[in-house]
Structure formats: C-alpha cells, structure tokens
Amino acid sequence: DQQVKQNSPSLSVQEGRISILNCDYTNSMFDYFLWYKKYPAEGPTFLISISSIKDKNEDGRFTVFLNKSAKHLSLHIVPSQPGDSAVYFCAASTGTASKLTFGTGTRLQVTL
C-alpha cells in the first residue's frame, strides 16, 4: 500500500524553464512534508519542507505547494539548471520528521 505516490517516474525540462514535480498522498494523518534530491550512489539531500498549516513555502529557486483537500503537493524549481538533474523524492510524516514515508521518486533531467 503506497501511501506516498510520485506517478511520474521521469521528467525532462529545458534549462531556464520551470520544473514541476508532483506528489500525492493517501494518509490524511500526514501533516509534514519534505522534498529530497538524490544523485546516484549518494545519500539524499534535504531541499525544502512544509507543514500542513501552510500552503506554500519558498527557498530560493525552490517552492513547495501543498493542497490538503486534494492530498497533493508539488515542488517547483525556477529556473531549472543542469545541476538540478537528479532523482527527487517526496516524503511525509505525522507531526515531525521522526518517521518518514517516501515516494518512489521522479528522475528530473534538465537539458541545455
């Protein structure tokens, strides 16, 4: 039972354009969400998080949007850069980051 779903296994975007990565969840108890970026053979790197009391959080080129009624969150990267090419995981937890449930990841490729 996949409680956190990333339905697009891959995404290709041109450099300078916006990348939008999507994530859906089924567990209504989730109230804290995170995005991680992962390069091959390395550990994930934390990017940005959002609590369910907010619907948007911004950090530089990265913005996360949360739609609680739709149980959907998205990560926007603007402008996209070649160094953004990686696998992006969304994760969810209840209350804190103490126990995370991860999605299956979306591979982003930013082309020149």
Add this chain to the structure above:
Amino acid sequence: DGGITQSPKYLFRKEGQNVTLSCEQNLNHDAMYWYRQDPGQGLRLIYYSQIVNDFQKGDIAEGYSVSREKKESFPLTVTSAQKNPTAFYLCASSPSQDTQYFGPGTRLTVL
C-alpha cells in the same frame, strides 16, 4: 567537519553470511534511522532509534538487527535470514523535531 559517515561504500558478501554496516554521526542528533533503497523504489525504513539503548522496527525489519549503545553510532547487521539483501543502504540522523540528514550510503551485493 560535522556529518554522517557510512562504511564501507561497497560491500560484498557470500550468501548465508551475516554482515554489519557502520553508521556514525557527530551532529549530536538523538534520532538515527536505517533505510534500504531498491531500483525504482523509494526508501523503506528498516529500524530507527530515538534515543540511546532504544530502537524500534520499521516497515521491513525482518532479517535485520541493530544496536544503539552510543549516541553517535547505529550499526545495522544484515543477517542470513534476509531473503533479498542486495540493496543500497542509507543511514540518517535527525535532531529531535526536524528533517533527517542522510549519509552517503553503502551498496551491499550478495554473491
């Protein structure tokens, strides 16, 4: 430098052998976690520990064991009871109420 270290980076073992993966952190984090990643899948939680001398099973604990004798160390033993041990193993740590920070991972291959 503060961070999480995992050793070794690559590990090979023969079928039927136990093997222990190391995870050390000097971030003074209370909580530590072990995940495994398989191709095309997300990270799945094996074990976690919120405090020294205490740990809980995650979603896929069968065939694994852990210990937490020191705050900075959380070794994972992959036993011969684990049916499909070949995977990429990731250790993470976390301050009490914040995000998790990951180590570089260990790729275990069973021959």
